[in-house]
Amino acid sequence: MSTRADINASLHKLGKLSPKGYYLGLHIRFAAPLIQHQTYAQEWSDFYSANGYALRDPTIAWGFSTTGACRWSALPIPDPFNILQDAADHGLTYGLTVSNGPIASRTIASFARADREFKDDEIADITATIRRLHDVTEPPESLTRAQKEALRCIAEGDRHAAAAAKLGITESAFKARLISVRERLMARTTAEALQRAKDYRLL
Known part of the structure; x- marks a missing residue:
């Protein structure tokens, strides 16, 4: 489960x-x-x-x-x-x-x-x-560098395609990073994951 x-x-x-x-x-x-x-x-x-x-x-x-x-x-x-x-x-x-x-x-x-x-x-x-x-629900001690980069792009207002280009990865790879960070932070949405990362002082 x-x-x-x-x-x-x-x-x-x-x-x-x-x-x-x-x-x-x-x-x-x-x-x-x-x-x-x-x-x-x-x-x-x-x-x-x-x-x-x-x-x-x-x-x-x-x-x-x-x-x-x-x-x-x-x-x-x-x-x-x-x-x-x-x-x-x-x-x-x-x-x-x-x-x-x-x-x-x-x-x-x-x-x-x-x-x-x-x-x-x-x-x-x-x-x-x-x-x-x-x-x-114990908050994680840290996020991976890739997860932090993905969240920072979202925080700066980048759309998926623009964020992927900025990071030099495919759009599907960028989306995979967002999925992994949502799972790590037990968030339903990327916006919720971003807020929790800030609340947990992980960014």
Whole structure:
């Protein structure tokens, strides 16, 4: 199974385990995740953003303070803004937060249900899936010289034919370089690969 297919299968699995949705921030660096995915209802997402809850969320504070898994009902972090109650009012009544990885590249994910607490075996399954996602999305240490050259041409606005001519290679060879860099950076598009290369400080 390819890395992209593996990621998609893991996200699908998490969705089945978290019927009221989830948020996943992979490799949070400089206060922003390198990759994020969320399936919460739009109404809750809009309410959360409008109230600036990301900076006050006790689940995120807990995720940065330790690693492991914790039901929201057992969080040892104060919630002075009643964010968890607001979540419950939006149907996210029972929740779970999982934190994994070093503080400089932390992965934090939260999951919600409306009907009951997460069971121990579900927590173990979710935790193992998050660890796997954290590992398979670990940013590369570097790109090859050819991959960097190809991305720089794109960054400078060159079209494929012009970029190939500039590098002294065929257009098909240039396209192959772009495919390889997209795969290395787990990006769907070249534009996404370019942004990730910048975010990862590889260019």
